Amino acid sequence: MINSEITNNKPLVSIVIPMLNEVEAIERCILSILAQDYPGDKIEIVVVDGFSTDGSRERVNELSQQFNNIKLYDNEKKRTPVSLNIGARNALGDVIIILGAHTRIEKSFVSNNIKYMNKMGVKCTGGTQKNVGDTYLQRAVGYGMGSVFGMPSAPYRFFPKNRFVDTVVYAAYHKDLFDEIGYFDEKLHISEDAEFNWRIRQAGYKIYYSPEIVSFYYPRKNLKRLFRQFFNYGILRVNVIKKHFDAFKLIHALPPTFILATVGFLLASISNSLFLMLALALIYIYVAYLFVGSLMTVLKINKLNYFPILPFVFFTMQMSWGLGFLAGLFKTYK
16 A cells, blocks of 8 residues: 555655766756646755766756755766665655656646556556757657657657556656665666566556656757667667566567568578568668658658658667667677
């Protein structure tokens, strides 16, 4: 059962933010927390910094002088799950929310998490992530990440209705969960929240999603950074599957299978031209998918001017994730 402090009044909520050289984003993130419609004296902001050198620490310290609910801790290992654990262990709240420095949250984000935690009697809630950007390319990346044609293994980006789910982005956790199932796996780096949410479900608890719980994410600003991000996502997904094989879904295998099949057919075509035809057929089908997916995405959001760039965004996301998945079979993220 949910703690009476959750059900009978507004609990203290601790928001944990890992940070490393996020001077362009951290203030925007913190200010969105300070603007919540939830009582300000019931929100604690816990920033865990990996010794930033770009002025991020100084900016957080400046904000902490203005607002006494902001705390700053250090993380010498500079790894995200370590920061999350430092924050969770030092948090005073009955509910702990993890948040990325690249995000800002809608003013009802905290109150809606608590509302559904109470209403549904669950210990983990979360919502939708809306991608935004300051430039044409950054917005295009956001539209790609938010599309079902981009990475459909992340449905929390586009679910339109309340429902129970396998995982959520920027989740709210009842603090009791950490006592029961442990903390984030520090051997991971990016998929630590998905692995933690898997353990929540294995322990018999449900995870509740509502599109009313809204966060805004500022994606990578160019395709090179996007490639690196999704390559690492692919590596980390494999390492989660290695630890918990039942976390594997067929859709995870599509990008790496496409890559292996195409390369295999091309190599085999050296001795038999039939394989060249098969490779070209796969490539043609995939190119058609990119263009159809891009067209349907821009028509849905009524942003036709993003059609020329979206195929390249989808290609970068999917191929880098597939290559990372294959690399992750033999290595872990460093």
